[in-house]
Every structure is written in C-alpha cells, then in structure tokens.
Amino acid sequence: MDAIAIRASPAFAITTRRSLSLSRNQNQFTYITSRSNANSRNSQNLLKVEGLGSRNDVAFDESAYEAERLRLDAEARESMADASEREAADEADAKGWKWAIRKRVWDLMEAQNIAQFPRPVHHRIPNFVGASAAANKLSGLDVFRGAKWTGFFSVLESQMLTPSTINEACTSVGVAKFGRPIGLDEKIKVDLIVIGSVAVDPKTGARLGKGEGFAELEYGMLRYMGAIDGSTPVVTSVHDQQLVDDIPVEKLLIHDVPVDIICTPTQVIFINTSIPKPQGIYWDKLSPEKLGQIRILRELKSKIELETGQKLPCGPSEKLPPSARRGR
Secondary structure (H helix, E strand, O other): OOOEOOOOOOEEEEEEOOOOEEEEEEEOOOEEEEEEOOOOOOOHHHHOOOOOOOHHHOOOOHHHHHHHHHHHHHHHHHHHHHHHHHHHHOOOOOOOOHHHHHHHHHHHHHHOOOEOOOOOOOOOOOOEOOHHHHHHHHHOOHHHHOOOEEEOOEEEOHHHOOHHHHHHHOOHHHHHHHOEEOOOOOOEEEEEEEEOOOEEOOOOOOEEOOOOOHHHHHHHHHHHHOOOOOOOOEEEEOOHHHEOOOOOHHHOOOOOOOOOEEEOOOOEEEOOOOOOOOOOOOHHHOOHHHHHHOHHHHHHHHHHHHHHOOOOOOOOOOOOOHHHOOOO
8 A cells, every 4th residue: 555644533443554454443434546647747645744743843732632632522522412402493495304313323332332532423424333343344355455556635655654653644733733624725536435424225325424524525526626527436334223224215305425345254245336426615605604614715715816816606694513613
C-alpha cells in the first residue's frame, strides 16, 4: 500500500500493511481508495506529506487537540439529541422520519451489548463487536485490493511514517498531526468509497448516517472534482443488527448516498441499487452556517462563481452542532 489518508473524525489501525488488513480501535471509519491520475506528470507527488513531523512543521499539542475534540464531541451529541427530537416532531421536516430508525438501531446495539467504545453509540457512527472481521472482509474485496492509493481530504504517506508512528497516524489526533489537506485542483481518481452508516437496507442500498450530512457533502465534492462518478462503488461496514428493511426509498433526499456493497462480520452483500447517487453539491440545500465552516466548500463555491460570473444559491439557515464547526 503506497499511501494512507483518513478523515480526521474516525480511527482504525493498520495491522498488516502488505495485506491491507484493517482493525478498528475507536470508531467506524470512512475513507476512500483512489489512484492518482496517470496523465498528470506530478500526480504521485500530489498525495504526499513532507517529512515525519507534524504538518507544516508547527508544534502540535496532542493533549490539547484531544481535549478539545472530546469537548466538542460531547457538545455535538447533546445538540444533535435536541435536533433529533425537534425534527422528529416536525411533520413538515423532510428528514424527520430518519430519527426513529436511527434511535431504534442505537438502542438495540446498546441493549444487546454489541456496541463498542466509544459508548453510548447514540448520535455516532457506531463501533461494534466484530468490526475487525467486517473490516477484513472489506479489505478482501477485489476493488479494494486492486486500488493503488487510499485517500480522502487529509493525506498521509505511509512510506514517510515509521512503524512506531503509523498506528498513531490512523487516529483522529494522528491525522491532524501528520496529515495534509488536499485541494480541489489535485488530480485523483477514486476507485472505492467506504462510508460509515447507522442503518442500511441490504435490498435497496438505502443508507442512514448519524444526521450531520458530511458524508453526502464530501461525496458531492468528489463528484465535482471528477474524482468519482455514478459507477464508483460505495461500501459500508456495519454490524448485522444494523441491517434494516424499513427505510422508505421514496422519502430519501436528493443528496442521500446509497451503498453498493455491505460488509458485516458474517457476510458481504452486493446490491444492485436503483437509488440514484448525488451528482454534485446541491447549493440550494447548503446552509450559510455549514458553508462558512467547511474550507473546501468555500473554495469550491468561490471557484464556481468566479468561473461562471454568477452567484450560487444558498440553503436555509441552521444551527450547527459543535462537531460541524471544524476547520475543514
């Protein structure tokens, strides 16, 4: 494996670099596998970080970062709990129905003790008993094993890391310490997207996340960058108890991302989903608050407006949970 890049929020450990075997040690992971653009002369250099030190050679306070992350996580979960009650009670809210399914799955995982650290799993992408087995099934997929690069919006180069730092680099603190954000102009071709889920329907591929909408935004950005298209497989890793049959496809929103493959501790499910995937960023659904907190989205909006000479629409205002207020 030539390179590793992981979102800053999740964590997993690479147990065997050669075999791409994965085991999670904190929470559900979300990452993509990609190949650099073979037509770009400097494409391979686009997915590297310089040196082994912290990014930009600035001293990195790990304890302060982790304390702040945990504080924001606690505030975010409390805020999302309030939002879930409010949206679920609002019959006019197009996404309010999702909370009942999420809550049922979270409650079940806690009641059956199949949830793993961090707990409780409510308002999280759950970590679960058997996550390593599910991850090993994922790493055995032909589309995963055939990928040359792995990456997302923060980049780490495995060859630039020592054996003593590679596990740390696969945690949220490690990505912040060693990673480098990629830009909109970096030419990558994505072969596979792995996305976290709270609930997923094995027949239709309909999926529910934890309710923040970041996975959908990231998918839309990758579509705009040309890194993916509608044929790019989307895979999720869940416990068998997270498989549901009551996600109404007709109520899914235009930006909801369905999955093509499900990996559980006991099985791999291939789905011929008929649910259309998002084709880009739906600016009329994006609140000014969320736009203001996501760096790469602001860059993208400015670039499009400069190229077209037209101002893009904006969605309704919203109150963001603390975890959404990240310097992305």
